[in-house]
Amino acid sequence: MARFGALLCFLSVLISQGLPSPLAGKEVWDYVEVRPGAHMFWWLYYADSPSAKYQDLPLVMWLQGGPGGSGSGFGNFEEIGPLNRDLEPRKTSWVQAASVLFVDNPVGTGFSYTEQPNGFATNVSTVASDMLVLLKHFFTQIPEFQSMPFYIFSESYGGKMAAAISLELSKAVAKGSVKCNFAGVALGDSWISPLDSVMTWGPYLYTTSLLDNNGLADVNSAAENVKQAVEQQQFLKATELWSVTETVVEQNTNGVNFYNILTQQPDEKVTTATGENFISLQAHRHIRPLHKQSLNELMNGPIRKKLAIIPQNVTWGGQAEDVFSNMAGDFMRPVVDIVDQLLTAGVNVTVYNGQLDLIVDTMGQELWVKQLKWEGLPGFSQLRWTPLDDPASPGTTGAFFKTYKNFAFYWILKAGHMIPSDQGAMALQMLKMITQQD
Secondary structure (H helix, E strand, O other): OOOOOHHHHHHHHHHHHOOOOOOOOOEEEEEEEEEOOEEEEEEEEOOOOOOOOHHHOOEEEEEOOOOOOOHHHHHHHHHHOOEOOOOOEOOOOHHHOOEEEEEOOOOOOOOOEEOOHHHOOOOHHHHHHHHHHHHHHHHHHOHHHOOOEEEEEEEOHHHHHHHHHHHHHHHHHHHOOOOOEEEEEEEEOOOOOHHHHHHHHHHHHHHOOOOOHHHHHHHHHHHHHHHHHHHOOOHHHHHHHHHHHHHHHHHHHOOEEOOEEEEEOOOOOOOOOOOOOHHHHHHHHHOHHHOOHHHHHHHHHHHHHHHOOOOOOOOOOOOHHHHHHHOOOOOOOOOHHHHHHHHHOOOOEEEEEEOOOOOOOHHHHHHHHHOOOOOOHHHHHHOOOEEEEEOOEEEEEEEEEEEEOOEEEEEEOOOOOOHHHHOHHHHHHHHHHHOOOO
16 A cells, blocks of 8 residues: 555654655655565655646656666656655656656666566566566545556666556556556657667767777677677677677777766766776666666665665665676667557557767667658658757757657657756657647
């Protein structure tokens, strides 16, 4: 049962820990045992809008990347939650426009945990079935949300999971096994077609003056090895070669940041992949940035005490590397076909991408979009995009977008991989447009 009782002790805990309340809103959280010994944590913030009741606003579920990145931590305190990492009110919080549900997904992420080593998910099919158990529980325990428009927003590998979850959810809703008003999915800088991303790293870096001809040749050569492994359906090998390719990129760019090409990897030394455990190396590159020391201290300190339901032997982020390693064999598999199925089924699908993102560059996103078999693709492709003003800088273009039938694409300017962190006001406006509030 949801921890509504937690609200009664909420203010006293906040005072004792020196934590401010998330504006005037309310929040609830709980665990769901999705499989025997596999426990998933969720945290809901009710919408807190000055102009509308929460009942009149949508519900948004946020899924983080990695896999192994925590929505309750990074997505919440670094991107879209009501408070930032310093526990100060966030001006561009999505709670202004929607109730926001953070889920630590897959099992083992954030405060989620498994009691057994074999309890981790190894593919997106298990990730999707686990989430359906959680969502069925959630909408049953808090039935008032069943009629509200429900959207899934995601980032990075979270987008790959979101696509698979959305397909299974749409089927479950049609069957009546999950009662909710599923309104659409938004795929942000998403790992939908890993190979298209990797194959465009070289050209993207070259055109932005971050590679010379020699570097371009090195990166393209490493990417070709990844391509061969994918084409041979050797996906674990492809993941390892993806790690090698990232090392080649680092060596030739003096450590460009995969999340924003205008910066370098923070506190990173450029290493070689020779002799490295590629899982550990990739966890270091892509999981640790989502578990910054200050965020780790916040989550395992004041937040853990506030929540008051975290088992004594569970540490926020303690199983993150295990989550990543168990998904390694599924990591490089594309899910473009799932997006096709969603569009054909009439599900509203949005793709949005940051201009400065490398790991999931916009060039790669556009490549897989062109591969869609969806009958509306020719009509979408013929459209010209529409510019959007940056709400934080009126008169300056903040994004472009186009939409056709049940598909939309947003190109977010001056943003890297974590769009809400880089362009918070633009991300909030996009949320409102997708959920039909503007």
